[in-house]
Amino acid sequence: MSHIITQADFKTYIKDFEQHLKTLFRETYDFNKISLERDLPAAFKAEIMKKNPLAVAIPALHGGRGVKVKECLGVLAAASYESLALSLMFGINIALFLEPLAKYGNYGVQEKIFKRFLEDSAMGGLMITEKAYGSDALNMKTSYREVENGYKIEGEKHWQGLSGAADFWLVTARRRGENGDLARDIDFFVTDNAVEGQHIPMVHRYNNLGLYAIPYGINQIDITVPQEQRLQSGSTGLKLMLDTLHRSRMQFPGMGMGFLKRLLDETLQHCQTRIVGGMPLSNLDSVKYQLSRLQAAYTICSGMCCFSVTNSGIEHDLATAAIEANAMKALITDLMQEAAHISLQLAGANGYRLDHLAGRAVIDSRPFQIFEGSNEMLYGQIADAVLKLMRKAKETNFAKFLATYKNTHESIGYFAGLLDFNVDGAVSQRDAVTLGRIISRVLSFQFVLEMQGFNTELVESTRQHMYTDIQSLVGQYMSKNMAVPLFEYQDQSDWMQFANA
Numbered sequence: 001m002s003h004i005i006t007q008a009d010f011k012t013y014i015k016d017f018e019q020h021l022k023t024l025f026r027e028t029y030d031f032n033k034i035s036l037e038r039d040l041p042a043a044f045k046a047e048i049m050k051k052n053p054l055a056v057a058i059p060a061l062h063g064g065r066g067v068k069v070k071e072c073l074g075v076l077a078a079a080s081y082e083s084l085a086l087s088l089m090f091g092i093n094i095a096l097f098l099e100p101l102a103k104y105g106n107y108g109v110q111e112k113i114f115k116r117f118l119e120d121s122a123m124g125g126l127m128i129t130e131k132a133y134g135s136d137a138l139n140m141k142t143s144y145r146e147v148e149n150g151y152k153i154e155g156e157k158h159w160q161g162l163s164g165a166a167d168f169w170l171v172t173a174r175r176r177g178e179n180g181d182l183a184r185d186i187d188f189f190v191t192d193n194a195v196e197g198q199h200i201p202m203v204h205r206y207n208n209l210g211l212y213a214i215p216y217g218i219n220q221i222d223i224t225v226p227q228e229q230r231l232q233s234g235s236t237g238l239k240l241m242l243d244t245l246h247r248s249r250m251q252f253p254g255m256g257m258g259f260l261k262r263l264l265d266e267t268l269q270h271c272q273t274r275i276v277g278g279m280p281l282s283n284l285d286s287v288k289y290q291l292s293r294l295q296a297a298y299t300i301c302s303g304m305c306c307f308s309v310t311n312s313g314i315e316h317d318l319a320t321a322a323i324e325a326n327a328m329k330a331l332i333t334d335l336m337q338e339a340a341h342i343s344l345q346l347a348g349a350n351g352y353r354l355d356h357l358a359g360r361a362v363i364d365s366r367p368f369q370i371f372e373g374s375n376e377m378l379y380g381q382i383a384d385a386v387l388k389l390m391r392k393a394k395e396t397n398f399a400k401f402l403a404t405y406k407n408t409h410e411s412i413g414y415f416a417g418l419l420d421f422n423v424d425g426a427v428s429q430r431d432a433v434t435l436g437r438i439i440s441r442v443l444s445f446q447f448v449l450e451m452q453g454f455n456t457e458l459v460e461s462t463r464q465h466m467y468t469d470i471q472s473l474v475g476q477y478m479s480k481n482m483a484v485p486l487f488e489y490q491d492q493s494d495w496m497q498f499a500n501a
Contacts, residue, residue: 039213053090077305078258081258081259081262091254094251100231116167125161127219135377138186141155142171153221153225158218164201188231190230202219209366248372249329250307250311252329253332255368260301261298263294296466299458301332303450322385327378330369330375336368337369340362380433382440387432399412399415402442403416407443408443415445419438434476
């Protein structure tokens with residue numbers, strides 16, 4: 001059965017999978033009710049996995065579809081049209097477990113694990129984050145030491161999607177020397193929860209605000225794994241981590257694609273059928289503006305997906321692709337959250353329900369701006385990387401430099417007038433974040449321009465919105481706002497002292 005599904009033409013497969021999900025979510029099960037409960041019911045999840053969607057991220061050598069980015073993004077988009085949580089569940093498996101295992105794993109370990117995925121609907125995840133260190137991964141305290149025929153790993157991780165539910169994990173740890181010191185580099189190990197001595201229990205479950213289908217919590221690690229279950233990068237563990245995370249960030253648009261399309265489809269229909277003052281809501285000019293914002297987000301996401309297909313396969317080394325990867329992750333997740341807010345606003349009071357598409361979308365898309373690097377941090381890193389390249393090129397004019405950068409040289413022409421200013425000397429962190437937001441938009445609009453034959457009206461509408469966004473961001477950058485918080489703010493700040501009674 002799985003072999004037949006695996007070998008099916010992808011166009012045929014994805015249409016069948018989309019219909020399968022639509023039937024499950026809207027007819028067989030009441031997902032509006034399920035979405036308010038923790039975890040996917042086992043029977044529901046089993047029905048979803050009957051179509052073997054994770055086969056797209058398994059090499060053909062092991063019976064999968066070949067780890068083709070277009071197919072991986074197609075599955076993520078199909079899932080997120082019905083449920084962002086389901087798409088994230090697939091995204092965790094694809095980008096944070098199956099792809100790094102396919103690229104860096106021992107062949108024998110791959111063979112055993114991929115078989116479990118294809119035949120038993122197994123799931124896997126990645127453990128990096130620790131309570132005290134968050135995005136500061138290089139200071140993690142989870143450690144390992146060599147023992148007879150393997151490695152002893154000890155530590156604690158938290159906020160891993162599928163905590164307590166995944167069958168396999170990639171666990172990151174630092175080597176502990178004989179003197180107790182931890183190495184600067186990190187290593188990755190595959191664990192199998194079904195093997196005694198490798199099980200990682202979730203010792204505390206978090207009451208996450210959204211994404212109810214996915215369990216999160218604290219995971220206690222005290223395991224021993226054999227030598228062959230250590231990933232082999234051929235370089236450093238840091239480069240392996242960057243390659244993995246950048247590839248994952250480049251696949252965020254797959255999760256965003258179905259999510260944005262569903263919001264767009266549902267909101268367009270609502271605004272065309274909702275009558276206000278004797279005419280459809282969609283006739284109002286401010287509503288037209290908001291709907292066109294949704295379409296701009298959809299168009300930007302489409303361009304990102306096309307770029308990702310060409311550039312993010314496991315055959316590429318993405319360790320140095322920080323500018324593009326960070327821009328794609330940060331901008332698309334910002335646009336997803338904005339789209340959810342627009343959809344909720346246009347839905348009116350009905351949207352303010354957790355079991356309404358828009359209400360759930362606001363809550364479920366919000367953490368996407370935080371995990372795998374908070375967006376402010378990523379925007380700052382984008383700007384720092386570009387400013388470093390500018391200094392190396394001895395170019396201070398922002399627009400002139402972007403005209404020479406490979407992924408902005410076509411799109412900069414549309415925004416050069418706005419960006420014709422010099423950036424020299426030190427840039428504050430807040431201004432770096434603003435520059436990162438600007439760069440991400442110029443970069444992403446080039447991805448749109450590179451889609452030859454894409455709807456020209458959508459492209460033009462998107463250009464106008466990107467122009468408006470960049471103009472606003474330039475104004476923010478030029479304002480040189482240096483306001484800082486007053487931590488002891490209580491003195492002379494009680495409004496009642498100043499109200500004339």
